[in-house]
Amino acid sequence: MRRRSLLLAVPAGLITLAGCGDEDSDKGKSSSSSSPSASAAPSAKIVDGPVPDITKGTKFGEKPTVAKGPGKPSSDLAVKTLIEGKGGKVAKGDYLQADYLGQIWDTAKVFDNSYDRGAPAIFPIGVGQVIPGWDQALVGKKIGSRVELAIPPELGYGKQGNPKAGIKGDSTLVFVVDVVDTFNAKSSAKGKTVSQDNIDLPKVGTNTDGKAPSIEIPKGKKAPKGLVSEYVLEGDGEEVKATDTVLVQYKGVLWENGKEFDSSYKRQELTQFGLQQVVKGWAQGLTGKKVGSRVLISIPPKLGYGDKPQPGSPIKKDSTMVFSVDILAKM
Structure with a gap:
């Protein structure tokens, strides 16, 4: 049995993308009950498109403007690396630090983005703490990369959707993700x-x-x-x-x-x-x-x-x- 840290008065909640649309969603509040778990999601077939065009903010770290989805989205997980980073690869179990913007495929309605909050989000990746499309698409990507995702419903919020964020049960989600950094058990301060x-x-x-x-x-x-x-x-x-x-x-x-x-x-x-x-x-x-x-x-x-x-x-x-x-x- 793993020993609980003596330090904490109460456990800190892990962030999840299930809280998208809530201004406090990436500030330590857990909403995992509304997010499909990685274990419950099917293993995705990953394809390279289609994904919508980015019309403004095309550089790493810039808030992007993303067009509507071009026609019918793929039923598979579409992953396209727009900018290839030069850093180390994201590993399963890492804490991923990333800026992102999320919107709905057929309406281009933005339901969440970290750029306006002025700070990237940080969360465990590949271990069921975020929606399965993120877990399956971002492990293996390099730090410094910009990646665009088109995530089918079963790899997003499932049939229940996320009404608070305006996400329906049949919504395909589009994300632009800037992979800023990763942290793991071998990380140290570098001051x-x-x-x-x-x-x-x-x-x-x-x-x-x-x-x-x-x-x-x-x-x-x-x-x-x-x-x-x-x-x-x-x-x-x-x-x-x-x-x-x-x-x-x-x-x-x-x-x-x-x-x-x-x-x-x-x-x-x-x-x-x-x-x-x-x-x-x-x-x-x-x-x-x-x-x-x-x-x-x-x-x-x-x-x-x-x-x-x-x-x-x-x-x-x-x-x-x-x-x-x-x-x-x-x-």
Whole structure:
């Protein structure tokens, strides 16, 4: 049985395309009940068309304008790579970071797009967290690619459609997808190294090979009474807000003995959570820090689990927790 992260107060919801049309659909709210699962969908035959023309915004990263579908759509999954990227390939189980626009084949009605929100969406790909047409079409595509999809109903939202987004049970969906990046269990922060000169604070390793960094507790030093949050690697991404959901790698040890008690590296899976879902020390320690950074956080008991640590864990009510956190992306 997989051990649940000690970090999370409640599980963070995985985004799904089932929430398309809702402005908050890609901000950590799960709507998986209205989305066909990958396991329930047939394996698609993939063809290269037909797909509608893009009339404006033809460059990678530009919001596209897409024409109506040309006549009758294929009953198969149509996938056309418009721009071939030069990055690594998207793998099953990766967190895919992508900009996209979705519209209905025969009306060209746009029901959702990430471009207007000003940030790409991030979600697991190939594992049933998004509509099957996405899972089956995007695995294997290269980072930096622009891909156009025409998805038949059975690989989209099925016979029930998605009424909230104006999608009927017989609607063929058209998507233009810009593959921005991917993240997986081997991902690390890639920021600039920041000097760790304070001899009273733990030292965190600066390796960026996807392996867990070392955390060295200073010998003979008392734990700080207040919260400590310092860059180890400083990224150049957006600053994290208190209301954001983030995708991270992390490792936690106890100040008193340096013993590791939790680690996403050990589980070999990334962790996502809203800053309102975690202990106060995490929320306060990550707010204002930049995406792409590795951060040292030392959390006193009052900002951790207080007098109510999780039963059976090595964390006691007087334990100071020390974390290395790689902020990979904002969700």
